[in-house]
Amino acid sequence: MYLEDIPLGQRIVIGAHTFTEEAIMDFARKYDPQPFHVDRAAAAKSPYGGIIASGWQTAAVWMKLMVAYLHDNVSAERALSGFVSPGFREMRWFKPVRPGMTLTYSTENIAKLDWKPRPELGLLEARNEARDENNELMMSFIGRVLIPRKPKT
Numbered sequence: 001m002y003l004e005d006i007p008l009g010q011r012i013v014i015g016a017h018t019f020t021e022e023a024i025m026d027f028a029r030k031y032d033p034q035p036f037h038v039d040r041a042a043a044a045k046s047p048y049g050g051i052i053a054s055g056w057q058t059a060a061v062w063m064k065l066m067v068a069y070l071h072d073n074v075s076a077e078r079a080l081s082g083f084v085s086p087g088f089r090e091m092r093w094f095k096p097v098r099p100g101m102t103l104t105y106s107t108e109n110i111a112k113l114d115w116k117p118r119p120e121l122g123l124l125e126a127r128n129e130a131r132d133e134n135n136e137l138m139m140s141f142i143g144r145v146l147i148p149r150k151p152k153t
Contacts, residue, residue: 001074001147001148002147002148002149002150003112003121003122003124003147003148003149003150004112004122004149004150005150006109006112006124006147007109008109008110008111008112009108009109009110010108010109011106011107011108012069012106012107012108013104013105013106014062014065014066014068014069014105014106014107015065015068015069015104015105016102016103016104016105017061017064017065017102017103017105018100018101018102019053019057019097019098019099019100019101019102019103020099020100021051021099021100023057024037024051024052024053024054024057024097024099025037025038025051027053027054027056027057027060028053028054028057031054031056031057032054032056032057034054036048036050036051036052037051037052037053037054038051048096050098051098051099052096052097052098053096053097053098055091055093055139057097058093058097058103058130058138058139059091059139059141061103061105061130062105062128062130062139065105066105066107066128084145084146085143085144085145085146086123086144086146087144088141088142088143088144089141089142089144090140090141090142091139091140091141092139092140092141093138093139094136094137094138094139094140095132095136095138097132097138097139101132101133102132102133103130103131103132103138103139104130104131105128105129105130106128106129106131107126107127107128107129107143108126108127108128109124109125109126110125110126110127110142111123111124111125112124112125113125115146118146119149120148120149120151121146121147121148121149122146122147122148122149123144123145123146123147124144124145124146124147125142125143125144126142126143126144126145127140127141127142128140128141128142128143
């Protein structure tokens, strides 16, 4: 798979995930132990009015679903070689994710850019989103991944 072969503008649903209170609290105890993630009484008194998922959990679920999607839909050779990412940009959390909510995650390739440090690679940018049951945007970010370019003949 080469950068030149990857289409732009096609939104792909990579999966859905339902957030349970138990999973929210378990994740937060390990990685983001703020009171509104781990303590029902403190969360009730917070500006959120109850337990909410860590934004980092919503992002981690995106990664889990993306890895599964790639495993199921990309050639084994390419999946095993991995995708190198120089980072992401514009990470945004728009609304709190509450227990019982199901988010649907998607990705859409939006740009192919030159990668000057290594011209044999190009930079693919993708808009990644999580939406709730009402199709409201809950989280988004622009992912960036380095992809080989076609060899020059």
